[in-house]
Amino acid sequence: MDAQKKDGASWGDRRAVIIRALVEMKKRKHTLEATHLGVYILDKCLDSFHVVKTSLSDVCAVSMVLGTKMEEYESLRPGNVDGLCGATADRARLCDIEKRIVHQMKDGLCFTTPLVFAYYMLAELGCDAEQIRLAQYILNLALLDSAFRDEGGPRVAHAAVCITSAIVWHKNDPALLSSI
Structure with a gap:
């Protein structure tokens, strides 16, 4: 801004x-x-x-x-x-x-958004539908926060995928989830 x-x-x-x-x-x-x-x-x-x-x-x-x-x-x-x-x-x-x-x-528009990067990473990791929906939710929340806006698209996408993976993979183990 x-x-x-x-x-x-x-x-x-x-x-x-x-x-x-x-x-x-x-x-x-x-x-x-x-x-x-x-x-x-x-x-x-x-x-x-x-x-x-x-x-x-x-x-x-x-x-x-x-x-x-x-x-x-x-x-x-x-x-x-x-x-x-x-x-x-x-x-x-x-x-x-x-x-x-x-x-x-006309000179400064890049079409790749964090959502696009996240989809590629989620597909490469072979994530399930639950992880994909959670990553979408996190990236929607990131749209609202000005701190994420100034970060690069790949960094925001990588963070969303890492958080999603940590939450979903460890959701059945409360001890691991509470340490995150």
């Missing part, structure tokens, strides 16, 4: 809009990958240019639009966001925001 000024979006505003986006994207049955990519794009926007607090919901909605465009066939469009994250219904405004984001991000 390097580009934010006094009247810009705060960490609390970011967290609130992300919680709302996670809930609404799940209701609309969009993939977790698209949602994580949308949050990554939102974070890049907050680092790249000043976002007024009242416009944060619009920027978040457009970030989710871009995330779904990169990850899904049935993607969101500025015309069908239908108030996602409290966004305006003004298609022209949302399209202008989308153009600005794409223009600003």
Whole structure:
């Protein structure tokens, strides 16, 4: 959030809009990958240019639009966001925001999020469904905390996989679990 000024979006505003986006994207049955990519794009926007607090919901909605465009066939469009994250219904405004984001991000956008790295590690380790769901939950929680946002994607993914493995493998042994 390097580009934010006094009247810009705060960490609390970011967290609130992300919680709302996670809930609404799940209701609309969009993939977790698209949602994580949308949050990554939102974070890049907050680092790249000043976002007024009242416009944060619009920027978040457009970030989710871009995330779904990169990850899904049935993607969101500025015309069908239908108030996602409290966004305006003004298609022209949302399209202008989308153009600005794409223009600003043309050089510095990496598509791999911690979720993608974690999936590769979980597949390589041959983890079961319980470990995968727990890793997804941990990575969703990491989206909300600013400390994880500044870490690199592979480091956050590695930490989530290690924590998940330790919890699931030792859940039947309370002595080992309490020592973690």
